[in-house]
Amino acid sequence: MQKPSLPKGTRDFGPLQMARRNYILDAIKDTFQLFGYQQLETPAMENLSTLTGKYGEEGDQLLFKILNSGDFLKELSPADLGKGAAVVLPKVAEKGLRYDLTVPFARYVAMNRGELSFPFKRFQIQPVWRADRPQRGRYREFYQCDADVVGTRSLLCEAEIILMIQRVFTKLGIPAFSIKVNHRQLLAGISEAIGAQGMEGPLCVAIDKLDKIGWEKVQEELRQKGFSESSIQGLSPLVQLPKGRKERMSALGDFIKHSELGRKGLQELQEMVDLLEKMGASLEQFEFDPMLARGLSYYTGAIFEVKVLNVSIGSVSGGGRYDNLTGVFGLPDVPGVGFSFGVDRLYDVLEELQLFPEEASLGTSLLLCPVDEAGFDYALTLLTQMRQAGIASELYPEVAKLKKQLEFAFKKQIAHVGICGQEEANSKTLSLKNLTTGHQEKLSLDQVVQKLLGNKI
RNA sequence: GUGAUUGUAGCUCAGUUGGUUAGAGCGCUGGUUUGUGGCACCAGAGGUCGCCGGUUCGAGCCCGGUCUUUCACCCCA
DSSP, X not given: OOOOOOOTTOOOXXXXXXXXXXXXXXXXXXXXXXXXXXXXXXXXXXXXXXXXXXXXXXXXXXOOEEEOSSOTTTTOOHHHHTTOHHHXXXXXXEEEEOSOSHHHHHHHHHHTTTTOOSSEEEEEXXXXXXXXXXXXXXXXXXXXXXXXXXXXOOTHHHHHHHHHHHHHHHHTTOOOEEEEEEEHHHHHHHHXXXXXXXXXXXXXXXXXXXXXHHHHHHHXXXXXXXXXXXXXXXXXXXXXXXXXXXXXXXXXXXXXXXXXXXXXXXXXXXXXXXXXXHTTOOOSSEEEOTTOOOSOTTEEEEEEEEEETTSSOOEEEEEEEESOSSGGGTOOOXXXXXXXXXXXXXXXXXXXXXXXXXXXXOOOSEEEEEOSHHHHHHHHHHHHHHHHTTOOEEEOSSOOOHHHHHHHHHHTTOSEEEEEOHHHHHHTEEEEEETTTOOEEEEEHHHHHHHHHHHHO
């Protein structure tokens, strides 16, 4: 006998967790569909050639590779073994587990370009796998929840992303959150304005940490990366910006007035705000943050990040615009914009704020408890009738001690039990007991149905 | 990938400088109640002390390795 265990960084989801996860996912799905997004699923495994080289060197190491079936050594010569992993790997593995949902989506768009009508709006909710070292809130298997629009440069998509985020968070009852927005071209403009043109890559990586490590350490990191002292000092006005959106945007307009890229980025953000205002949207959570960078290098336009206020968890959603989704798959010039909800983190947030509703865990509403053989047969006929009436019901599957059956119902949080024995069978009634109040009465079947359905409404 | 850290009953955890038969609370099973749960009382089951090796007369405790947990870094959701 062996002690069972889970692979590192993976989890089971029990009934309570599933009910709660579905509560979150339903809110998200519902919102995506309301905004005209269509659901897509792709296989858990992709050809390794589809995946490698898309996530940088580090990403390739984090890919889970699938050993070829059968004799996976047959392509391999003894000499190959000495040549290292790069030579051996393609000969023993041709498939890998998906690392995110964006690359499979790009593959799908490239493969189905003829069938799709653009702009194409899709959402996708599936697990992804990374051979990372697990930590709190970081797993080797986790769900991503992506929505993207491809085939248009319209800023309406960006504006709608704000609306969808607002709708989901409101639906989940999250009281205070902030949608941080910035623009990659504005970051390029900032880079230009401080005399470090073309260095926005390392600049982004460093200033993205501003929240976490503070201005002093960011300066240190910039020095290490070869930014001149005057560039770093040039950045300092951005660390303490005016609070209001309008004031901020005009301060930035001033800062990057000599950079064409910067002006264009800022103008796009302004256009987003205009669209939202025309749609009558609230801009309460909209926060323009010129120091927001986000790691992913393929973003080229607006970028987003959502933080829930007053919780210990980091960002729970994010995304941005990219120019060229499918270029590597032979379909150039497909622009798009997408974002993603971190389901696991949202779960932690709702738990921390105690925002899960009671109903998210409810199941059966009536348990029939047979106390003798006649009662069991009688309960069989009742079971069908109750279910036909729309009452989620089950029958305790054996004639056991009533005590045991009541305990079972109590633990499963079933609100009502119907006790059936010879007596009830003879009189065509049911002894209905409310386990919350302890009240019990003998009712006709119609009365039972009425009572249980009435309670529901 | 780097550096730390954790592991004892189903769960949360005690366990003395290394010393006989490893404990508690909760949970579980049965009973006090042959048609009435939560509460109470009584009784019981349940452990290769993560795994492998070493030191020792003797290891849950010391040492090495390995797996696992958690944390920081790198990176990321």
